[in-house]
Amino acid sequence: MAIYHMQAKVVSRGSGRSAVAASAYMSCSRMYNDYDGIQHDYTRKHGLIYQEVLLPPMASPEWKDREQLWNAVEAAEKTKDSRLAREFVVALPVELDKDSNISLLKDFIQKNFVDMGMCADFAIHDTDGHNPHAHILLTVRPLNENGTWQYKTEKEYLCIKNGEEKGFTATEFKAAQKDGWEKQYRYKVGKKKVYMTASVAQEKGYDRIDKHPKSSRYGRQNPISEQWNSDEQLCIWRANWADTVNEMLAHNQINASIDHRSFADQGITEQPTIHEGYIAQNMEKKGMIADRCEINRQIRADNQMLRELKAQVEKLAQAVKNSIPVIAETMETIRNHMIFTQYHLLHNEMQKEVIHDWMNHFNPILNKYNTVKKKLKAKVTERKELNVEKEKTSILNPIQHIKLNQQLTTVTEEIEELKSRKEQLIFQAQCSTDKDMTNLSKKYDQMNSNLDILDSQDISLKKQLKKDAAAFREEKFRPEPEQYTELLDTRIQIRPNFRDKLIEQLKGTFGKYYDYHRRDIAANEVDYLNVEDPDVFSHRAWELEYQRKQEMRRNQPARAKKRSYDMEL
Known part of the structure; x- marks a missing residue:
């Protein structure tokens, strides 16, 4: 099924990335970065379907070689936190074949990026045959007509005239200076440093601190770069990608489409799932519970319940004669959702109790261990200092030698005692080495973080429970008083089926952690x-x-x- 996915990122030195490395990764090639002297080799990476470099007319033809292109980009950027490239990752429709996807992607890149003056390096990946996607790497610095790089930002001097402050570039200031605009410099006024013009400072006899005039913090951005970096342009690109894909699907007579808008903008009340990533999925395969996967399971369960609720609402609108059965189904659906939510709260409470017990057990051990470790380190340092002092002490000073030997003996005994105490604490913590204790300390921090995650989950679950309770009350008082008995009888008849659905849902979500006692407690609390x-x-x-x-x-x-009558006949 065609899905919409378009992720925009920036390749920046500030985040430890390089454009050469990004290009080598997506093209599964070996490339050398002249800027830092690192060779990036991704030739063993699998899944490359297609790759190409598209250039605007003013770009150098040599840049068809991606290594030369991105080394030119790296050379143009001088600062340690420079923005080197813009990267897009888009999902390609699985319904289209390879050639159609290539044509679709090239058409989109040419019209939206290359025609605007960007150099585009792109590649299509599909490792398992079910996830075709493309990486698009774009230059962020505009090009002049002669193929040289333009500036991204230009220094803007904050000048003053008659009390009014205004920004000028170096070129603009030459003309503005004739109109009476002056640059501002820092001058020492008592203990303070104050910006003022040279003419004012000269009248008052102040000394200038440095030669750097006052300027805006980020300078003036190149208007072309400003457009490329704007949120509005990103929204246009997102919409254009959806339109391009839908046109290609329609051209191939495929009954599918994608939408770049959010669920909220589309009027969809369901909650979108979050990106899990391969790390979380690998954790799940190993039998561990990943937070992201757990969140998605809850979201899917909520969405399933929401779809059921919406279906019941539609039934209410369409079935006037069967209003009591529909209301009964709606109430039981809401009740099931409330029990599921309450069960999740109880499950979280159980998890927090387990974590608290674990932390309460190991916290004093870790604290004592850290204290002993610090004391031991201090004593070892003290012994080293005493040995150094002993070596420096002359043999002609026997009294001092005796004194130092006594101190060394005492410190050594204390060290041995601390070592023994440390070993006892390691044994109490069910560990073998100091490395195990370090890992235990990290696990303790992770447990503390898990408590915060569970607390955050509890807040959202309680909000949902409150919302469901309000919806339940609304349905409960919808029928007339004389219909209450009929409603009760209908709910009694359908409740076994709903109970089975709930049990199946709980087992599917919580797996081996499902507990029917906890389910009964949750049901009683919801009824209350x-x-x-x-x-x-x-x-x-x-x-x-x-x-x-x-x-x-x-x-x-x-x-x-x-x-009997029939037999007589």
């Missing part, structure tokens, strides 16, 4: 929250069952009598 008495349900269910059996008994003799 909804002001419903389980005994009323039980008693009414018993009455209905009794009535059913009585009806069967009344019908039984009639059937027997009829059978």
Whole structure:
């Protein structure tokens, strides 16, 4: 199924990246970076389907070689935090074949990037045949007509005239200076450093601190770069990608489409899932629970419940005659969702108790271990200092030697005692080495972080529970008072099916951590929250069952009598 995915990133030295490395990765090639002298080799990477470099007319033809292109980019940027390139990662439709995807991508890049003056380096990847996607690497510095790089930002001097401050570039200032605009410099006024013009400072006899005039913090951005970097332009590119893909799908007579808008803008009330990433997925494969996957499971469960609720709402609108059955189904659906949410809260509470118990057990051990470790380090340092002092002490000073030997003996005994204490603490922590204790300390920090995650989850779950309770009350009081018994009977009849659905959902979400006792507790707490008495349900269910059996008994003799009459004939 065609999906919309367009991720925009910036390749920056400030984040430790390089344009050469990014290009080598996506083209699965070996490239040498002249800027830092590092060779990036990704020739062993699999999944490359297609790669190409597209250039605007003013660009040097030599830049068709991506290594020369990105080394030219690296050479043009001088600062340690320079923005080197803009990168897009887009998902390609699985419904299209290789040639169609290449044509689609080249058309989009040419019209949206190259025609605007950018050099574009792109590659298509598909490792497993089910995830075709493209990496697009773009230059961020505009080109002059002669193929040289333009400036991204230009220094802007903040000049003053008659109390008004205004920014000028170096070229603009030459003309503005004739109109009376002056640059501002820093001058020493007592203990303060104040910006003022040279004419004012000369009148008051102040000394200038440095030769750097006052300027705006980021300078004046190149208007072309400013357009490329704007949020508005990014929105245009996102929309154009959706339009380009949809046109290609329609051209190939494929009944599918994508939309660049968010769920909210599309009017979809479902919550979007988050990107899990390969690290989280690998953790899940190893039997661990990844936070991102856990969040997505909750989102999918909520969305499933939301879809069911929406379906019930549609039934309410369409079925007036069957209003009581529909209301009953809606109430049971909401109740199921509330029980699921309450179960999740109880599950989180159990997890927090386990974490707290674990932390309470190991916290004093770790604290004592760290204290002993610090003392041991201090004593070892003290012993070294005493040994150095002893070596420096003359043999003609026996009294000092005796004193130092006594101190060394005492310190050595203390060191051995601390070592013994440290070994005891390591044993108490069920560890073997200092490295194990370091890992235990890291695990302790991770547990603390997990508590914060669980607390955050609890807040959102409680909000959802409150919202569901309000919806349940609204449905509960929708029928007329004389219909309450009918509604109760209908809910009793359908509840077993809903209970089975809930159990299946809980087992699917929590797996081996599912506990039916916790489910019953969650159900009781939800009924209490909804002001419903389980005994009323039980008693009414018993009455209905009794009535059913009585009806069967009344019908039984009639059937027997009829059978006897038939035999006589």
